[in-house]
Amino acid sequence: MITIVHGDDIVTSRNFYIDFRSKLNNHKVFDGKDFDYNTLFQTFEGNTLFSDEKNVFVENFFSNIKTVSNEFKKISDYLNKNSKVNILFWEDKELTKSYLSSFNSAEIKLFNYPQVLFSFLDSIKPGNFHSNELFHQLKNTMAVELIFFMIIRQFRLLLGVLDEGKDKIDEMKRLAPWQIGKLKSQARFFSKEKLLIIYKNLYIIDYQTKFGLTPLSLDKNIDIFLSDL
Structure with a gap:
């Protein structure tokens, strides 16, 4: 499942993210600025010591990439074709629709201030x-x-x-x-x-x-x- 957690209320969203992550024993966390298509592909498709159930968490990925970039298109295409992979993106701000609409089956969690x-x-x-x-x-x-x-x-x-x-x-x-x-x-x-x-x-x-x-x-x-x- 693809999950996107975002919003201006970063305290609440971060608590949700940490709690969600703590419930999964087998997970890998990436800094968004270091996350690219090759990393994504190798994590889910490569022969690693990762368990069969691969849970990936990426922090502030969208802040470091533009929707018009080829890299973003490759990543979104892969995830849309493989929507059963477990990946959660956490962002410390509210994302625009151009980012959110790029993922067909993502579960969106928005945390904003009242x-x-x-x-x-x-x-x-x-x-x-x-x-x-x-x-x-x-x-x-x-x-x-x-x-x-x-x-x-x-x-x-x-x-x-x-x-x-x-x-x-x-x-x-x-x-x-x-x-x-x-x-x-x-x-x-x-x-x-x-x-x-x-x-x-x-x-x-x-x-x-x-x-x-x-x-x-x-x-x-x-x-x-x-x-x-």
Whole structure:
């Protein structure tokens, strides 16, 4: 069976992938950048010490190849003709339809963040207490630690959109134009100096939480942080 595990929620997708892999004793794991047609063919067709039931796992294969390449066509053709082989692809992002549609009988597992997460992140601005309400709604379905990580990422991106013309951080390079537009609109509510102070405060919260230097829980600190913007 061909299985493709992908999506932006890499924590959940990775846990699924590791759990799935742990249930199979005879398996081989490949880094996607080193996986080509010859490797695929030798693994399933060659005379190896591999057991009769061959279980293959490939990590971030699609990030390292284009659908129009001859190599991708050979791999997809082989797997479509031999759909009974056991291979699982894990990708640390959501794949486009051009990749997914190349495999006729693949089982697709998509792990994305709940939509309310992005509504929450977009709502973060001074005086908007609705962000607190969204935070409380969100923490019913997501770990507080992951929400906090995404808050830090959001402010890192907001700082990034104010530094146009300079070397962009890698996260900025991967954003679509409409995403950058939304960040620019949100960044207008803050000065660069304010964003730098906020980013430092987030670091302090993170540090104090990790080393037990605050009597407050992380979710309580997030509540106070949002209210004080």
